[in-house]
Structures are given as structure tokens and as C-alpha cells.
Amino acid sequence: MTFSEENYLKTIYHLTAVSDADISTNAIAEKMETKASSVTDMLKKLSEKDLVNYVKYQGVSLTEKGKLAAKMIVRKHRLWECFLVEKLDFSWDEVHEIAEQLEHIKSEKLINKLDDFLGNPTEDPHGDPIPDANGRIIKVEKQLLSEFEKNQMGICVGVKDTSSDFLKYLDKQEIALGSQIEIIEKESFDSSFRIRVGNKEITVSNKIASNIYIK
């Protein structure tokens, strides 16, 4: 499988997680920052290889084979992110780009040894689950901070937006995986939140609160 094919599968996998319905050509093109015509070409190719179910004009979904392949790429990506953060001391906003490259390294033995070396983690540095060697995923029930009400509290277990900008913002506010967060006030006007993180009180917008997972 080529790098490009792997990137398409991964993108379709991630889009599927959100919407469930068949994925449109345009949605893929937008996410991959490419043109719809390029996507059409690739979908034909992936369909030939039985990795996706593709019907002209009707969108696309992953076959079981394609889903497993996509999960293996995600597995590699997230394990490498763990390695970068835990062993090489990268911060969580720096690892995505490098993992985008490392996820294409081909060696099952390598990835399984890496998995063991890291102590078989179940989540990456952003709180996203790591599929095991068979593609199984342990789902952790988690809620967005924005869905919480006044006086509730919980632990930050992940982020929805993993962009460098957002992660740097969280670093600045000293919000990290494992941070205890308590809702002090929910402003009904703009749905912003007054929260306590550790022993500091801060105000976060609804957009921020909609990208932090709490358990």
C-alpha cells in the first residue's frame, strides 16, 4: 500500500467516526486539502483493491478490510506519538507532524515491539484510544466539558481538537491530561465557563469547552 492510499484510508476512517453515513468526495478533499477530482481517482483505486465500498456519486465507506488497514495506521500513529512524548520528551503539540511520517513505516514486528516497549498504552498523548494488534479499541466513556453543568467536576481525559494552537493554549492555561476541572459557573449569555483547574480559576469560551473531554 502506498503512502497516499494509506492517507486516504485514514481520512475516511476519521470522517466515519464523526458522521457514520457514507463519506462524500468533497469531505475527503477538504480534509486532505486536495481536489475532488484527485479523490475520485483514488476512490476508484481503493475500490479495486476492496478497501472501500464506492458507488459513483453516492459516497464511500470502508470495507472490513479497509477499516482494519485504517486502524493499523491509526495504531502506528498513536504509538509513535506515545514514544515521542514519553521517551523523547516532545510536548503534545509537536508530535502530530512527525507521527504522520512514522505511521507509514512498514513492519508489523516493529510496531508490536514498540507497543511492548511503551508498556502497551491504551491511549495516546491526546487521550485518543490506541487500537491493539487486532484492531480492537477500548472505548472510554467521556463527555465534552461544554456538556457539563455548574458544580460538576471531572478529570481531563482527552481533547477533540489536536491542533498545535489549541494544545499550546491548554499548556498556557496549565490544562493537561489528568487535570481536575470543576465548573464554577456557566454563563448562559455566551455559554462560556468559569472553571477551576487545580487551584486556579479561569474563564474559557464555549469553543474551548467544546474541545476538552472530561470523565
Next chain:
Amino acid sequence: MTFSEENYLKTIYHLTAVSDADISTNAIAEKMETKASSVTDMLKKLSEKDLVNYVKYQGVSLTEKGKLAAKMIVRKHRLWECFLVEKLDFSWDEVHEIAEQLEHIKSEKLINKLDDFLGNPTEDPHGDPIPDANGRIIKVEKQLLSEFEKNQMGICVGVKDTSSDFLKYLDKQEIALGSQIEIIEKESFDSSFRIRVGNKEITVSNKIASNIYIK
């Protein structure tokens, strides 16, 4: 720089280490298992980028820029090999193929952090030197076992042939980096050697002896 460009630079670098003179198109083609015409095309491209000195029909050499780039690829390859053997517990005959992929990962920060994580090794698992971040190489004076005479002894510090077959043979004979080797007898008829490794005596052909470095 593309993967392909990097592979050509690396090949020219390795061939230069052996012969010193300008490298021929055919030599590159043979080593890379490709066709001379493909090599010609790439040499033009690398020449355009000032990575090689190329004169039609006369062969090529690396420019300073090209040499540095090649050394950085070799650095990455050898550091990843160290990682695979020391941290992930691969054997020395398994790592080359995977390192061939990992050497193309682009991130200076990554490779320097990996270097530190490994304790800034100066040699890879086959005894080959690892260039530092500036391309400097610490040369260890070493001799081929085949150049030794009766009753001399030394420590195995590297191998010339790093093929999986040869390394597996060495494993079988319990010859590893750091093994003490003593020449008991040199057979003048076929230049084979009777040697002691640890406390075992074995006979090795001249071909074997010509691929083991001793200090």
C-alpha cells in the same frame, strides 16, 4: 529532498568510501538494482541541486553539500539501528531493512532527541561509525581479521558485510561485537584461519575473515 534522491546520495557516499575515485553510472545502477539510464536521469537532477559534481560520461562525486546530506542520512540510519537493537531488542541482522525506511523521516529535532535518548552512541550495532549532528565522524583504527597473523589477538569491533546471512552466521558461531578473537593458525593453502572465540576453537574461511574487523 525526495526518498529517491536521498537513496542515490547515500549510495554514492558508500561507494566513495570504498574507491575514492569518481563513481561510475553503472556502479550506482548495480548497487541500487536499477538501470543505468535511471541513474543518469537522477545524476542530472542532483547536479542541478548542487549535491553532486557530474560530468557526462566521466562519473560523479559528492559536493560538500551533498556529502553532508549523505552523512545526515547515514546518521539517521545508524541511530535508528541502535534504537531497534538496544531499545526494542531486535537482533543485528533484522534492523537494516527497517532502518532503510526510518532514515527518511524528516525532523532534525527528532534525530537529535533520539541521539540523546540513546546516550549519543558513536557506533551502530555493526560497528559502523555514527556521524554527529555536524557530520563529524570518529574513526576507529581497525583491521580485517584476514590481515592478522598467527598468535595475534584482538576484539571484534565491526563487520564489513552487514548482510543478514553473514550476521546470522556470526551469531551461530557466537561471534559478536566485543568478542575476543585469537589466531591459532593461518592455513597458507587456502588462507583460512583457525581461531579461538571465547573458549571455543573454530575454523573460518578467508572470505569470512575478510569481513570481520578487529582492534
Next chain:
DNA sequence: TATAATTTTTAGCTTTGTCTAAATTTAATT
């Protein structure tokens, strides 16, 4: 339900890196 707007696909072109076959240059040999 026609028509307009949007989405998707097709057709044809580009680049990268490869190949084969033919042409050219260099080296070797008589």
C-alpha cells in the same frame, strides 16, 4: 416540475521516477 446551484466525475495534462531501445561516447583490442 423546471431550472439553478452544487457536487461529482471525466478528460486531458504535468511531474517524478522508472523502463526499453537506440544512439553516442569512451575504452579495449587487433
Next chain:
DNA sequence: AATTAAATTTAGACAAAGCTAAAAATTATA
């Protein structure tokens, strides 16, 4: 020195993956 042999380069073609522009299908709207 002439001719043959070997090495190298050129010319032209191909596959992968991308693009633009035009055509076709679907969806939305009046």
C-alpha cells in the same frame, strides 16, 4: 589507427498521483 566492445546517455513510453477545465449527475429552489 581502425574496429570492436563496453559504458553511458538520449529519446520516448509508462504508472502514480496530482491538477484544471469541462461534462454529467444530483440536489435545491423557485
